[in-house]
Amino acid sequence: MNVTVYTTADCNMCKAAKEYLSANNIEFTEKDVSKSRIFATEMVRITGQRALPVIDIDGKFIIGYDQDKLEEALGL
Amino acid sequence: MTAKHGQVMKVEKTTMQVDLLIIGGGPAGLAAAIYAARAKINMVLLETKLPGGQLLDSYAIENYPGFESISGNDLAERMAAQAKKLGAVMERFSKIVSIHLEDGGKTVETKKIICKPRTVIICTGASPKKLPLENEPKFSGKGIHYCAVCDGIMYEGGVVGVVGGGNAALEDALYLTKFASKVIMIRRYDYFKGEKMMLDQVLSHPKIEVMYNSDLIDVEGDEFVSRALIKDTKTGDRKTIELNAVFGYIGTEPKTDLFKDYLRLTPDGYIMTDDLMQTNIQGVYAAGDVRKQPYRQITTAVADGTIAALTAEKYLQHHNV
Numbered sequence: 001m002n003v004t005v006y007t008t009a010d011c012n013m014c015k016a017a018k019e020y021l022s023a024n025n026i027e028f029t030e031k032d033v034s035k036s037r038i039f040a041t042e043m044v045r046i047t048g049q050r051a052l053p054v055i056d057i058d059g060k061f062i063i064g065y066d067q068d069k070l071e072e073a074l075g076l
Numbered sequence: 077m078t079a080k081h082g083q084v085m086k087v088e089k090t091t092m093q094v095d096l097l098i099i100g101g102g103p104a105g106l107a108a109a110i111y112a113a114r115a116k117i118n119m120v121l122l123e124t125k126l127p128g129g130q131l132l133d134s135y136a137i138e139n140y141p142g143f144e145s146i147s148g149n150d151l152a153e154r155m156a157a158q159a160k161k162l163g164a165v166m167e168r169f170s171k172i173v174s175i176h177l178e179d180g181g182k183t184v185e186t187k188k189i190i191c192k193p194r195t196v197i198i199c200t201g202a203s204p205k206k207l208p209l210e211n212e213p214k215f216s217g218k219g220i221h222y223c224a225v226c227d228g229i230m231y232e233g234g235v236v237g238v239v240g241g242g243n244a245a246l247e248d249a250l251y252l253t254k255f256a257s258k259v260i261m262i263r264r265y266d267y268f269k270g271e272k273m274m275l276d277q278v279l280s281h282p283k284i285e286v287m288y289n290s291d292l293i294d295v296e297g298d299e300f301v302s303r304a305l306i307k308d309t310k311t312g313d314r315k316t317i318e319l320n321a322v323f324g325y326i327g328t329e330p331k332t333d334l335f336k337d338y339l340r341l342t343p344d345g346y347i348m349t350d351d352l353m354q355t356n357i358q359g360v361y362a363a364g365d366v367r368k369q370p371y372r373q374i375t376t377a378v379a380d381g382t383i384a385a386l387t388a389e390k391y392l393q394h395h396n397v
Contacts, residue, residue, distance in 0.1 A: 008226070008229045010135060010149075010225040010226075010229075011223075011225055011226040011227075011229075012125075012126055012128070012132035012133065012148075012149065012225065012226070013125070013223070013226055014226065015126060016125040016126045019126065019168070020169055023168060023169055024169075033229060033230070034229050040229075040230060044230075048218070048299065049217035049218045050217060050218060050219070050221075050227060050230040050231075050300070050321075051216075051217035051221060051226065051227050052226045052227055052229075052230070053226075063217060064217075065125060067124060067169060067171055068171070071187075
């Protein structure tokens with residue numbers, strides 16, 4: 001499973017998403033949009049929107065922290 | 077037991093008998109947890125996101141006694157660390173799936189546990205009200221936002237609007253100046269309700285413009301928001317202004333859906349309590365932004381959590397079996 005999380009430093013729901021994944025032993029790649037315009041542009045291009053966090057689970061995007069959707073996408 | 081990807085595993089639920097269940101880990105819940113832990117009450121706190129609740133939306137808190145300025149994250153971490161150090165048990169990411177509350181018994185079931193508490197303190201807080209715009213569903217996340225600390229970064233160099241008149245609107249307008257080239261406050265009346273000290277900072281900030289007596293009617297754009305329709309509330313005149321996003325701070329809605337079959341609520345959905353945080357069900361209390369009260373601040377939430385924990389403690393002592 002390939003999981004990527006688009007985040008930014010002050011974003012509390014981004015932190016919640018990362019902690020949720022870690023609590024369930026799911027490895028993920030973090031792309032901090034405040035550190036790279038490339039990440040920001042990439043996120044907008046692939047999701048068509050600008051809200052954070054975005055959790056990409058094998059190409060399925062979850063926008064915002066939504067535990068029900070995360071569980072479904074992760075098969076938990 | 078670890079589930080393989082795509083495989084659904086049935087997890088045996090743990091049954092917990094506790095004296096106190098606290099639902100929600102914002103400042104009300106964390107204060108209740110601190111007092112309960114110090115009273116050596118057998119308790120558990122459920123939090124599905126991050127300890128801190130709405131505290132986490134505040135970049136700089138400057139009216140909490142003892143701290144001239146502290147970030148919401150830091151204050152939340154301090155509260156949670158203190159509660160944990162005292163022995164408070166926190167169950168994270170365990171969302172409630174069913175609830176049953178009555179004088180004689182309470183059951184709260186999550187995806188992982190079945191909890192049978194003797195007392196419950198509800199501290200589920202509130203979430204932002206959506207802007208009442210026809211295009212809200214179309215542009216949500218695409219120029220309509222409710223969290224500056226989450227999404228403000230995406231508007232670096234842009235022009236953003238802020239709708240609202242209280243502390244949250246003023247605070248986040250100041251926060252957004254970190255990124256935006258211009259922040260336009262779109263204010264329905266000719267005054268603000270927020271703290272005068274923060275208002276002074278807003279009014280003197282070179283990047284912030286204030287439009288008084290202005291109602292945001294809607295937003296427009298192609299794929300993303302590119303303009304806002306404004307109506308002058310005194311003359312009725314309408315105009316269009318160009319901007320890249322609007323952030324809404326027009327109040328909050330209490331998170332009480334779970335309890336509506338059991339607890340007495342106001343027409344707006346807030347839980348009704350007496351001065352001791354007691355609801356209409358014996359042994360069930362509510363604290364913080366979720367309950368009916370005239371003011372909603374971090375200090376009032378902490379006070380509510382304190383009172384609820386002390387009241388629960390007395391109840392447990394009088395109903396010791």
